[in-house]
Amino acid sequence: MTVNIALPTSTRQHFLREKVYPFLSVVAIYAILLVGAVMIFFPFAWTISTSLKTEQQVLEYPPTWVPDPVQWENYPDALTARPFDRYYVNTTIITVLSVIGQVASSAVVAYGFARFRFPGRGIMFLIVLSTLMIPFHMLIIPRFILFKYLGWLDTFAPLIIPNFFGGAFSIFLLRQYFLTIPLDLDEAAKMDGANSMQIFLRIILPLARPALGAVAVFEFMSSWNDFLGPLIYLSSDRNYTVSIGLAAFRNDYFTAWHLYMAAAAVAMIAPLVVFFLAQKYFISGVALTGSGGSKG
Amino acid sequence: MRFGRKRKGTTLSPKAREALNGYLFTSPWLLGFLIFVVGPMIGLIWLSFHRWDLIGDPRFVGWRNFERLFRDRLFLKSLEVTVIYGLGRVPLGIIVALGTALLLNNRRIKFIGIWRTIYYMPVVLPPVAISLVWMWIYNPRYGILNSTILQLFGVPGPRWLDDSALVLPSLMIMAVWGAAGRNMIIYLSGLQGISNELYEASSIDGAGYWRQFWRITLPLLTPIIFFNLITGMIDTFKLFTQAYIMTEGGPRNQSLFFTYYLFQKGFQQYQMGYAAAMTLIVFIIIMGLTLLVFRWSRAWVFYEGEIKRGDY
Numbered sequence: 001m002t003v004n005i006a007l008p009t010s011t012r013q014h015f016l017r018e019k020v021y022p023f024l025s026v027v028a029i030y031a032i033l034l035v036g037a038v039m040i041f042f043p044f045a046w047t048i049s050t051s052l053k054t055e056q057q058v059l060e061y062p063p064t065w066v067p068d069p070v071q072w073e074n075y076p077d078a079l080t081a082r083p084f085d086r087y088y089v090n091t092t093i094i095t096v097l098s099v100i101g102q103v104a105s106s107a108v109v110a111y112g113f114a115r116f117r118f119p120g121r122g123i124m125f126l127i128v129l130s131t132l133m134i135p136f137h138m139l140i141i142p143r144f145i146l147f148k149y150l151g152w153l154d155t156f157a158p159l160i161i162p163n164f165f166g167g168a169f170s171i172f173l174l175r176q177y178f179l180t181i182p183l184d185l186d187e188a189a190k191m192d193g194a195n196s197m198q199i200f201l202r203i204i205l206p207l208a209r210p211a212l213g214a215v216a217v218f219e220f221m222s223s224w225n226d227f228l229g230p231l232i233y234l235s236s237d238r239n240y241t242v243s244i245g246l247a248a249f250r251n252d253y254f255t256a257w258h259l260y261m262a263a264a265a266v267a268m269i270a271p272l273v274v275f276f277l278a279q280k281y282f283i284s285g286v287a288l289t290g291s292g293g294s295k296g
Numbered sequence: 297m298r299f300g301r302k303r304k305g306t307t308l309s310p311k312a313r314e315a316l317n318g319y320l321f322t323s324p325w326l327l328g329f330l331i332f333v334v335g336p337m338i339g340l341i342w343l344s345f346h347r348w349d350l351i352g353d354p355r356f357v358g359w360r361n362f363e364r365l366f367r368d369r370l371f372l373k374s375l376e377v378t379v380i381y382g383l384g385r386v387p388l389g390i391i392v393a394l395g396t397a398l399l400l401n402n403r404r405i406k407f408i409g410i411w412r413t414i415y416y417m418p419v420v421l422p423p424v425a426i427s428l429v430w431m432w433i434y435n436p437r438y439g440i441l442n443s444t445i446l447q448l449f450g451v452p453g454p455r456w457l458d459d460s461a462l463v464l465p466s467l468m469i470m471a472v473w474g475a476a477g478r479n480m481i482i483y484l485s486g487l488q489g490i491s492n493e494l495y496e497a498s499s500i501d502g503a504g505y506w507r508q509f510w511r512i513t514l515p516l517l518t519p520i521i522f523f524n525l526i527t528g529m530i531d532t533f534k535l536f537t538q539a540y541i542m543t544e545g546g547p548r549n550q551s552l553f554f555t556y557y558l559f560q561k562g563f564q565q566y567q568m569g570y571a572a573a574m575t576l577i578v579f580i581i582i583m584g585l586t587l588l589v590f591r592w593s594r595a596w597v598f599y600e601g602e603i604k605r606g607d608y
Contacts, residue, residue, distance in 0.1 A: 026404045033399060037414050039473070046440050047429050063443045105324045112321025116314050124322060131333065133586055135530045138555075138579060141562050141571045142336035142343060148350075165328020196317050225422040227537045228555070232563055243424040247541060250428060257432050264425040271420040279413060282420075286478060287485035 047268075051075070051261035058258050071258065078262040081252065086238060087245035088270075091224060094159050094241065098223040101164035103216050107208070109166040110174035111200050115186065125175075131168040137228075144232055158233045159226070163219070170215040173288065177211035178204055214285025217278045224271055242267050343572035350566050361573035371574060373549050374557040375581075377464070378532060381553070385468045386528035390521060392472050393479035398513075400480075401487040412484070415477035423474075427541040430470045431457065457543055460550040467538055467551065479524055486520045487513070515598040522597045525589060533582060554578060 045065070050058060051074055052067040079085070113125055147158040181204060189199050205212070230241045240248065246267055250260060275282060308316065344361055348354035365371055396415060400408055418426070433439050434456040442453035456466045494512050503511065539545055539556035546552075562571035 022404065026402070029399050029402060029405060033396075033405075033411055036396060037411070040414055040418060040477075043418075043426075043429050043433060043473070046433060050432065059438050061438075061443060062447050063438075063440055105328075109322050109325040112318050112323075116318030116321065118315035118318030121318060121322075124326070127329065128325065131329075133526060133530070135533055135579075135582060136333055137534055138558075138575050139333070139336040139340060140558070141568060141575060142339035143332065144562070145339065145343075145350075145568070146331075146336060162328065162332050164324070165332065166325040171325060196321075200321075221420055225420075227422075227424055227540075228559070231540075232559075243422050246422075246424045246428065250541070257435075257438070260428050261432065264428045267425040268421050271422065272417070275417070275420040276413075282416065283412060283481060286481045 047261045047265050050257055051078075051265050053258050055256070055258055074258050074262040075266070078249075078259040079266060081259065082245055082249050083237070084242070084245055084263065084266070087240050087242045090156070090239060091241040091243075091270075094156050094230075095220055095223040097156075097160045098163040099216050099219045101160065102167055102170055102219040103212055105164050105166040106170035106215060107174055107205065107212065108200075110171045110178055111204060113171065113175045114178035115196075115199075115204075128168050128171055132172065140228070140232060147233065153233060154235045154239060155233075156239070159223070159229050163223075167219070170219065173215060173285070174208065174211050177208050177288070181207050210281065210284055211288070213278065213281035214288060217274065217281045218285060220274055221271060242270075340572050340575060343569050344576050345573075346569040348568040350568060354569070357569065361570050362577070364570065365573055365577060370549065370552065370557060374552045374554045375578075377550065377552050378535070378554045381464050381468065381535070382529060382532035384464065385471055385532060386525060388468055389472050389475060389479060389528060390524050392476045393524075394483050394517070394521075396476065396480045397483035397487055398509075400484055412477075412481060415480055417477065418474045419478045421474070423537040424541060426470070426474055427538050431542050434466055457551075458547055460547045463543060463547060463551045467542075470538070482520055482524075483517065486517050490516050518597045519599060522589075522593045526586065529585060529589070530582070533578065 049065050049067060052070050052072065053074075054067075054069070054071050057064070057067060057071075113121065113128075143158070144153075147153055150157075152158050152161075185203050185207075186199050189203055194202070225243065226241075227243045227247070230244045231247070234240060234244060237248075246263055249263055253259070343354070345356060345358060346354040347357045347361070399405070400411055405411075433441055436442055436453070436455040436458060439456075441456070445451065445453035454462055457463050490513065495508055498508055498512060533554055535553045536555040536559065539551055539553045540559070543551040545556055545560075558571055558574055561567050561574060
């Protein structure tokens with residue numbers, strides 16, 4: 001494309017400013033975004049590539065991206081070297097129960113904060129908020145002793161049961177959402193003779209589906225990906241989660257990167273699938289609170 | 297919709313009944329708070345004055361744990377490492393996330409949904425898997441990073457995680473890769489919330505892109521940046537998986553993050569009292585830091601409501 005040189009200077013400058021510069025800046029932005037996307041994908045691609053190589057090929061220089069031959073056996077080899085199927089089942093049990101507990105209890109509590117006036121409510125909610133800011137995860141030492149006395153060590157209980165008492169982040173998110181539901185709906189149902197529980201179950205909950213979904217996916221992630229918790233509380237191999245199993249697997253061999261990468265790739269599948277299926281809850285949930293799913 | 301009739305014969309006033317319902321619905325949280333936070337907190341304070349290996353009986357030692365702490369070079373090192381990491385990682389994360397959000401917040405850029413999805417993807421992955429993958433990338437001999445450096449420049453690359461000067465920057469890069477997408481979405485939703493009128497008005501006044509950025513965009517985003525600062529600080533003190541899987545605190549304790557050292561003392565050496573005292577001190581430090589950041593935030597965090605109050 002040649003710019004018409006015969007144009008008067010002012011028109012030419014106008015043309016540059018209005019058409020050429022914006023066009024160039026869009027091209028530049030796309031280029032940067034593309035570089036960013038490549039950097040995001042790069043570790044994934046390298047994981048998959050390594051997971052399909054033979055042990056010799058992994059250590060070759062210069063490295064190749066396309067495995068030759070494609071060593072599919074790495075996957076069954078890695079997944080049977082340790083009982084990863086068992087780990088997957090364990091993690092699923094812990095995660096599903098945690099999500100149910102977290103969503104149900106947080107919704108009940110959030111409803112209490114959003115719809116009833118009672119002495120001490122302000123202070124109680126302030127404490128909920130402050131637990132978002134105070135890193136109570138640091139209480140691992142006394143909590144460990146508590147669970148030891150309860151006889152919960154080496155069971156899933158310490159990882160599941162606390163979720164049935166509501167999480168500060170979930171309560172906060174749900175309460176904010178409940179407050180946007182018009183009170184008129186409650187009043188109308190009350191006129192029809194509904195009690196508080198019925199209003200909660202039939203009016204508030206159905207209307208709060210986006211927020212409940214966001215709480216559910218955040219809890220899924222934090223439960224599925226938890227490492228320190230299972231590491232401390234679970235000791236026998238048959239109770240391991242995927243993350244603990246993966247960490248233990250790494251210590252089984254000196255270096256077996258093709259197998260580590262195969263196991264790591266499989267460990268990434270469940271969270272990625274949930275993410276792609278429930279994307280809108282992640283994005284809207286993160287945007288909703290500006291707190292990005294980080295729980296106290 | 298039909299519901300059962302109201303039960304008659306209760307003596308409670310409507311107000312008292314409302315309060316009762318309030319306590320009833322919030323009771324799970326209150327109970328959990330007492331059992332899993334207040335109780336352990338009291339236990340923590342009690343433990344920090346005792347010596348206990350979980351097997352025998354706890355023995356009262358007064359301030360001894362605390363005295364030992366301030367002479368423990370590894371404890372001080374762990375604080376130093378954690379703070380240095382945080383000072384690098386938190387601003388770096390904010391800049392990358394905000395920069396990406398600014399790029400995406402452009403009317404001419406299409407497929408925002410797809411870009412968002414791509415950048416968010418690493419956020420959902422298990423930290424253990426991420427740690428393994430990056431360990432392999434950073435591998436000094438066979439890793440793709442150093443192989444590429446050797447191929448392109450003909451010189452061997454640095455030893456990344458095995459280099460005491462590079463271990464923290466290497467972990468920071470990995471952390472930004474893993475978390476930038478999440479914060480980017482927060483900034484993006486903040487940017488989309490800024491009304492166009494502000495930009496149009498300042499355009500008429502002849503303000504260019506950068507002037508608008510410094511005068512409008514950035515001030516309106518300061519609440520989010522502030523929020524990022526607080527959560528980033530807490531996340532830094534939480535950091536554990538990378539140290540456990542990738543570096544084991546090394547080389548030369550250069551990645552001995554606080555939580556990892558706490559884990560070593562508590563769950564590998566079973567010094568429960570000592571670990572409790574350590575937690576308590578760091579608790580106080582974090583609370584102090586949080587208060588400081590809050591104080592400091594009054595000087596630069598901007599809330600739109602304030603202007604309105606002044607204007608009308």
